[in-house]
Structure formats: structure tokens, C-alpha cells
Amino acid sequence: MWIFAAFALAGGVAQFIDGTLGMGFGVTSATVLLYLGVAPVTASAATHAAKLPTTLISGLSHWRAGNVDGRILLRVAVPGALGGFLGAVVLTNISLESAKGWMAGLLVFFGAVIFARFGLGQTLIPTPKNGQTARWLAPIGVVGGFVDATGGGGWGPVVTPSLMTVTKHEPRKVVGTTNAAEFVVAVSVSSGFLTGAAQHGIPWLPVLGLVLGGVIVAPIAARLAGRLPHRPMGTLVGGLVVLVNGITIIKALGGVPLWLDWTLFAVAVVVPAVVAWKAWKAEQAERVAEVDETAADRQVPSPR
Template sequence: MGIVVAFALAGGLAQLVDGTLGMGFGVTSATVLLFMGVAPVTASAATHAAKLPTTLISGLAHWREGNVDRAVLVRVALPGAVGGFLGAVVLTNISLASAKGWMSGLLVFFGLVIFARFGLGVRLIPTPRNGNTARWLSPIGLLGGFVDATGGGGWGPVVTPSLMTVTRHEPRKVVGTVNAAEFLVAVSVSFGFLTGAAQHGIPWLPVVGLALGGVIMAPIAARLAGRLPHAPMGTMVGGLVILVNGVTIFDALGGLPSWLDAVLILLAVGVTGTVAARAWRRERDERRAAVLVQAS
């Protein structure tokens, strides 16, 4: 029972981030499961199993709050489902060693994307800046679904910043649309893993905990979308993902001396905290400036 409660808290926090930022649940959950020693294919399958009820409730909650663009939803979700199925099939057919290196590396990359996006205000995934161009929506969804399946997470880090660039929607509507589309992607990815028999060995107690916490938090996160300070939350999530998966990669390469491990961890925590504090001040000042402009 204790492990369910612990993972419910983790799932709730991950969904709070995902439901307000449009990214974080899959990347965070896969990172935790990999750190537990779960095989990469199983970690991705477990993450998407937890996503099924979570993304359903989250999508419905965002829909009720008016945060979903139905036209964009269809154009992103259907290609995303195709990409997700293909990614699941690919992941179930590569070696364990290759899968672990690929997934950890991909999670580090998406940690950098999240950290740069919210901590430094930099977009590491370039997308065209020519307005609401429908032809870019399907490729974005296809790529997002594929990396989501092969990396255990990645739908949000790919699709959310891309839609913020190629559409003129305010952030809450992008976040809501991405969350709603993710349900169909999670269904497709889960079906892809079932065909590859990747469901065997899934740690179901952690999955139940993640799903339970996510389901409880989803309606709250949908209501808070656009209201919480995005920058410090995103910065800390990105920093955590980079740190944990970086340790996994170093261990796979032979590891580092324990004293150097401790120094690097303290340095990473210090840098993340400093950048998060600066990001929070920057976002606060931007919001104040926007209020003054509206008032004038």
C-alpha cells in the first residue's frame, strides 16, 4: 500500500506539471521507473498504461474548461497515434542495452528542452513561425507520437512548444489540446506494446499509484492551466530529468567516483535552483508588465 501512495504523490505532482505546462508526466514517470531498474520497454509500456486514465480525465477536464481546439486536436492526435504505434513496435524490437541508452539519452534531451524552454526562454526544437499553418500539424503529431513511445515520454516536449509556434492560441489552449490529444496517442502506444508482448513484467503497483495520483490531479491542473508560475516549475522538472538520466548514462559507461558523483549532483541542484529562481522573477516581471499594459 505504501508504494501505491508514494507513486500516487509522484503521479499527482507529475500531472500537475503536465496539466499546466503541457509536458512532464511521461518524461517524469519514465525517468522514475528507469531509475528503479525497470527495463526500458517495460518502463515505456508502464508509463503509457498509467497515461490511459490520466490523459482521459485530463482531456475531458480541459475540454470542459474550454482549453481544447477541436480542429487542431484531430490534426495532431491521429498522426500522433500512428507515430506512437510505430515507436512502440520499434522499441520492442531492439536490444535491451540499446533501448536503455536510447531512452536515457532521449530523456536527457527532453530534459534539456524543458529546462531551456522554461529556465532560459530558449526553444531547442525549431518550428516555422508563419502562423496557424495546418500542414505542419500532422508532422508534429507524427514525430511527437514516435518519440513518446520510444522514450517513455516526449509527446509534450515536442508538441506543446511546436503548437505554441505554429498556432496563434494562448498557452492554456495549446496545453489543453495537447493533453486531450495525448489520450489517443496513449491508446495507440499501449496497443503497440501489447502486440509486442511488452506488458509482461510491468510493475503494476507503481502504475496504479501513478494513474491514481494523475486522475485525482487532472481536473485541478486543467483549472489551474495558465495561472501557476510556469517558468520555475518547468525549470525544476527539466533539471530533475537531466540529473537522474545523466546518472543512468554515466553508470552505463562505467560510473564515476562517489565523491565526484556527489559534487556533480550538488552542482546540478544548485544550478537548477538558481535558474528556477531567476526564471520565476522573469515571469513575474513579465506578468506585471502585461497587467500594466492592459491597464493603460
Template sequence: MWILLAFALAGGMAQLVDGTLGMGFGVTSASVLLFMGVAPVTASAATHAAKLPTTLISGLAHWREGNIDKAILLRIAIPGAIGGFLGAVVLTNISLESAKGWMAGLLIFFGLVIFARFGFGARLIPTPKKGHTVRWLSPIGLLGGFVDATGGGGWGPVATPSLMTVTSHEPRKVVGTVNAAEFVVAVSVSFGFLTGAAQHGIPWLPVIGLVIGGVIMAPIAARLAGRLPHAPMGTLVGGLVVIVNGVTIVTALGGIPGWADAGLILAAVAVTSVVARRAWHREKAEREVATDAAEAPAAVLPA
């Protein structure tokens, strides 16, 4: 019973982050399952099984809040579904050890992407800066779906910053559109795993916990999109993903002495906390400047 409650809490927190930042649920869930020793293909299949109800509820909630651009939705969701199906097929046909290294490495990369984006305002994923928006939507969706399936997460870290670059939408509309499209991607990825019989061995109790927490939190996250402090939340999530998957890789390579392992984890947690605190102060200062600018009286031109 405690496992169900623990994963419900984890699913709720992951969905809160995903629903407000546009990324985090899949990366966080897959990292935890991989850390528990679940096989990579099973971890990704379990994560996407949990995504089916959570992304559906999240998408509907964002739709109700007016956070979705319907013109962009299908243009990114359909290529995402194709990329996701292909990624699921690829992951079910590579060796267990290769898959574990690939998934942990990819999750660390996306953890660094999230950490750098929200902690320092930097971008580790190059996004298109020129050209017509429509031209870039299909490649963004295709790449996002493929890495989402092969890494157990990655749709949000690829799609959200890319749409923020190639569209002029405010963040809440990008987050809402990405969340709604993720349901289509999750359906396709799950079908891809079913064809590869990856559904066998899925730890359904943790999945049910993730679903319960995610479904409860999805409408709340949609309402809070654009209102919560993004920088510290994103920084903490990115740091957590890097730490968890770093431990997974070190363990797979034979591990290091226990005292050194604990010391590195504590140091990583301390660095993450410091960066998150600074990111929070930076975001508060930026919001105050934006508020002051909005409230400043317009300059009166001479007649």
C-alpha cells in the same frame, strides 16, 4: 504500501505539471522507472499504461474548462497515434542495451528542452515559423507520437511548443488540446506494446500509484492551467529529468567514485534551483508589465 503512496504523490505532481504546462508526465514517470532499473521497453509501456486513465480524465477536464480546440485536436491526435504505434514497435525490436542508452539520452534531451524553455525562455526544438498551420499539424503529431513511444515521454515537449508556434492560441488552449490528444496517442502506443508482448514485467504497483495521483490531480491541473507560475515549475522538472537520466547513463558506463557522483548531483540541484528562482522573478516581472499595459488608459486621439 509506501511504494504505492510514493508513486501516487509522484503521479500527482507529474500530472500537475503536465496539466498546467502541457508536458512532463511521461518524461518524469519514465525517468523514475528507468532509474529504478526497469527495462526501457517496460518503462515506456508502464508509463503509457498509466497515461490511459490520466490523459482521459485530463482531456475531459480541459474540455469542460473550454481549453480545447476541437478543429486542431484530431488533426494532431491521429498522426500522433500512428507515430506512437510505430515507435512502440521499433522499441520492442531493438536490443536492451541499445534501448536503455537511447531512452536515457532522449529523456535527457527533452529534460534540456524543458529546462531551457522555462529557465531561459530558449527553444532547443526548432519549430516551424512560416506556412499554413494545417500543413504542420500532421508532421508535429507524427514526430511527437514516435518520440513519445521510443523515449517513454516526449509528446508534450514536441507538441506543446510547436502548437504555440503554428497557432495563435493562448497557452491554456494549447495545453488543453495537447493533453486531450495525448489520450489517443497513449491508446495507440499501448496497443503497439501489447502486440510486442511488452506488457510482461510491468511493475503494476508503481503504475497504479501513478494513476491514482494523476487522476486525482488532473481536474485540478486543468482548472489551474494558465494561472500557476510556469517558469519555475518547468525549470525544476527539466532539471530533475536531466539529473536522474544522467545518473542512469553514468551508472551504465561503469559509474564514478561515490563522492564525485554525490558532488555532481548536488551541484546540478543547486544550479537548477538558482535558474528556477531567476525564472520565477523573470516571469513575475513579465506579468507585472503585461498587467500594467492592460490597465493603462487608452491614448485619446485629437479630434
């Protein structure tokens, strides 16, 4: 029963991250499952099985909160579903060792994407320029769906920053639209894994724990989207994902000397903590500046 409770807590934390930042549930959940020794294809299948109810509740919660653009939702979700189905079929047909290296590498990359975006204000994934929004939506969806299925996560890190670039929506609406579209992608990816018989061996007790925690937290996260200090949160999440999957890769390569292992661990903990603190200070300064600017605008007399 403690395993169920632990995964319920993990699911709640992962959904809180995803619902407020627009990314993180799949990356976080797949990282935990891989670290516990679950096979890559099973980890991705389990993560997407957990996403079915959590993304449904999250999407509905964001829709009720007015955070969803229906037109963009359809134009991203349908291509994302096609890319996700293809990615699931590909993952079920490659060797276990290749899949493990591929997934761990992807998760390290997406952890770095999250860390760079929120901690450093940099985008590691090339994003399209402003203008011609409709032209970019289908490619964004296809790429997001494919890497989401093959990496166990990645929909949010690909789609959220891309939509922030090609649309003029405020962050909460981009997060809400990305979360709502993810349900359609999760359905398609799960169908792809069923086609490849990846449902065998899924650890259903952890999956149910992820579902319970995610479903409970999803409405809360939707309400808080855009209101929390997202930069330090994203920085710490990205650093943690890089750390855990980096350890997995090092073990797969045969390990390193103990002194180097502890040195890398210390660096991987200290650097994200320092960057997160600086990101929090910068975000606080920006919010103070916005409040001062709003107050100044209200004091300017209107022309007669």
C-alpha cells in the same frame, strides 16, 4: 502499500506538471521507473498504461474548461497515434542495453528541452515558423508520437512548443489541446506494446498508483493551466529529469570518481535552482508590466 502511496504521489505531481505546463507526465514517470531498475520497454509500456485514464480525465477537464481546439486536436492526434504505434513496435524489437541507453538519452534531452524552454526561454527543438498551420500539424504529431513511445515520454516537449509556434492560441489552449490529443496517442502506443508482448512484467501496483494520483489531480491542473508561475516549475522539472537520467547514463558507462560524482550532483542541483529563481523573478516582472499596461489602456480616453 507504501509503494502504492509513493507512486500515487508521483502520479499526482507528474499530472500536475503535465496539466499546467503541457508536458512532463511521461518524462517524469518513465524517469522514476527507469531509476528503480525497470526495463526500458516495460517502463514505457507502464507509463502509457497509466496515461490511458489520466490523459482521458485530463483531456475531458481541459475540454470542459474551454482549453481544447477540436480541429487541431484531430490533425495532431491521428498522425501522433500512427507515430506512437510505430515507436512502440520499434522499442519492443531492440536489445535491452540499446533500449536503456536510447531511453535515458532521450529523457536527458527532453529534460534539457524543458529546462531551456522555461528557464532560458530557448527552444532546443527546431519548430516550424508561423503560417501554414495545417501543413505542419501531421509531421508534428508523427514525430511527437514516435519519440513519446520510444523514450517513455516526449509528446508534450515536442508538440506543445510546436503548436505555440504554428498557431495563434494562448498557452492554456495549446496545453489543453496537447493533453487531449495525448489520450489518442496513449491508446495507440499501448496497442503497439501489446502487439510486441511488452505487457509482460509490467509493475501494475506502481502503475495503479500513478493512475490514482494522476486522475485525482487532472481536473485541478486543468483549472490552473496558465495561472501558475510556470517558468520556475518547468525549470526545476527539467533540471531534475536531466539529473536523474544523467546518473543512469553515468552508471551505465561504469561510473566516475566519487569527487567528480558529487561535483556533478551539486552543479545539477544548484544551477536549476538559480535559474528557476531568476525565471520566477522575470515572470513576476512581466506580470506586473502586463497589469500596468492594462491599467494604462483603461485610462486612455476614447476618441469622440
